[in-house]
Amino acid sequence: MIQQLEQAIIKLSELSQTEQEEIAQMILSTIESKKQSANAWDTLEEMAGSIEAPEDWSKEHDHYLYGTPKNNNNEQ
Incomplete structure (x- = not known):
């Protein structure tokens, strides 16, 4: 997992500042939604x-x- 993150960071560093910010926001939103998922039904x-x-x-x-x-x- 760490290796994948390191590869992602390298690729992110090649993008523009705006693209980096957009991707960072997507990542943070995804993490937040995972935290809020109360159970398997929410995930499904x-x-x-x-x-x-x-x-x-x-x-x-x-x-x-x-x-x-x-x-x-x-x-059909």
Whole structure:
């Protein structure tokens, strides 16, 4: 983790002052929102819609998680 932070700081130092301030604000906001997350449901709500997945993920989750054959219901 420390190595990642060191790499990020090096890359940040190459940016303009304005860009550095914007990124610093994003980091601080993210940290603050993590502190305010009371439970797992809050975290899940924050993440909802932020993860890329196939359109049929909800219907075919067993296929994507465990490799079972798709249901092939073709209902859309």
